[in-house]
Amino acid sequence: MSSLLSRRQLLNVAGLAALAAALPRAAIAALTNKAGSAGAAPVPARAPSVPRRVLGKSQLTVPVISVGTGAGQSVAVLRYCLSQGINLIHTSTGYAAGRAIRNVGQAIKGQREKVVLALKITWRADDLRAFDEALKQLGVDSVDLALFNLHDRREVKNPQYAKAAERLKKAQKTKAIGLTTHGDMAACMQEALDQGFYDVLMPSFNLTMKKECLPIFERAAKAGVGIILMKTENGLGALTYQKAIPVYLGLPGVATINKTITTFQQCDSLLSAAATPAASADAHEVERLARLTLAGHCTMCGACVAACPRGVAVADLVRCSDYYLSRADYVTAVQDTLAELPPHMGPQACTKCGTCERVCPQHVPVCHHIQRIATVFG
Ligand code: SF4
Ligand code: SF4
Structure with missing residues (x-):
């Protein structure tokens, strides 16, 4: 992969479009050849325009591809995404040991009004001081979407979340409330819909989960609850994932795919894929490949927990x-x-009884993975 920035990429990231006409072509060529350290690559002749959708009753209009920041990627990549119309950014204080939220704060400086900000809440739901600290790190007064991070139906049932949602909206710290979940997902999403106050669901999802999740997506769509999909590349290679994107975007209620974008090239590829209509032959093939490649891999259903x-x-x-x-x-x-796990929930607490492995519907070698983590990080 080339490490050089294209002329268009440099101008977009640096906001230098107005200077383009004034600079001799040779000077721009020199700049573009020196600037790349974030994984630039050949790009299409024209940036594809990003289709946009309304995110359910949140009324937020969002691009069909949005950016997650779990890798704590650079400010340059985030600004490039923004310059390409990918203006929904999802972050949290814990990502990349705090680097992610700081980089988001820097990337959106001076253009807050153009950005749809989604913040995952990993602290106690009623801790407004922790929320304010996150806003401070972002350099903003409020976010557009605050997401409770829950992976157990009993937690979703807890009335403290409805109260916290009301308080956050009343204090104008967020416009909308969402649930993000990657464990016991179907049950968590059903419970969130039963609760009625959620505007958005953000599940971890791949095409092997259609059977259990599609009825929930349909229910969400009827209730006006917007859906953001995450972890959609799980088990698919980059080329198959390109074909999978239109398929994901064709699912009921889905407004956007949230993806950790770490290079300019990845940003361009995702936009190209999102602009391509889904072919029914591709949908079948992508689903077949997803089933094959995800056999033996975790789909985060939560049965083992x-x-x-x-x-x-x-x-x-x-x-x-x-x-x-x-x-x-x-x-x-x-x-x-x-680091976030208390010792009684970590790898050292495992007695190797094998129960988790026996109940796993994906036949994941769970004990091997726990042992691997214990060996590498124990
Ligand atoms: S390891 Fe298996 S049971 Fe556990 S969450 Fe993953 S797929 Fe589900
Ligand atoms: S083998 Fe699995 S079920 Fe048994 S203690 Fe370890 S993690 Fe829990």
Whole structure:
């Protein structure tokens, strides 16, 4: 992959379009050849325009591709995404040990009104001081979407979240409230819809989950609850993922795919894919490949967590090993996730009884993953 920025990319990122006419072509060529350190690559002759959709009753208008910041990617990449119309940014204080939220704050400086900001709440729901601290790091007075991060139906049922949502909206710290979930997802989403105060659902989703999730998406669409999909590339290679994007965007209620975009090239590829209509032959093939490639990989259904007699955070540990450790970009995410786990839920608490592995519908070698994490990070 080339590490050089294209002329268009440099101008977009730096906001130098107005200077383009004034600079001799040779000077621009010199700048563009020196500026690249964020993984630039050949780009289409013209930036594809981003289709936009309304995110359910939140009334936020969002691009069909949005950017997640789990990798704590650079300010330059975030600004490039913004320059290409990808103006929904999802972040949290814990991502990349705080680097992500700081970079988002820098990237949106001077253009807050153009950005749709989504903030995942990882602190106690009623802790307004922690919320204010996150706003301070972003350099803003409010976000557009605040997301409770819950992975257990009993937690979603807890009335403290409805109260916190009301308080946050009343204090004008957020326009909309969402639920983000990657464990026991179907049950969590159903419960959120039962609760009635959620504007948005943000599940971890891939095409092997259609059977259990589509009826929920349809229910959400009827109730005006917008859907943001995350972790959609799980198990698909880059080329198949290109074909999968229009398929995901054709699902009921889906407004946007949130993706951790770490290079200019990735941004351009995602936009090209989003501009391509879904072909029905592709949909079948992509689903077939997803089923094949995800066999033996975690789909974050949460069955193992419910079955573990020791209360180990089984799905989190599997995610760290099976998903995060497959990419060098995410090693920090593993360390952050492990640091957040109390010792009684970590790998050392596992007695190797094997119950989790026996209940896993994906036949994931769960014990191997727990052992791997214990060996590498224990
Ligand atoms: S390891 Fe298996 S049971 Fe556990 S969350 Fe993943 S897919 Fe579900
Ligand atoms: S093997 Fe470990 S993680 Fe799995 S159910 Fe038993 S104690 Fe829990």
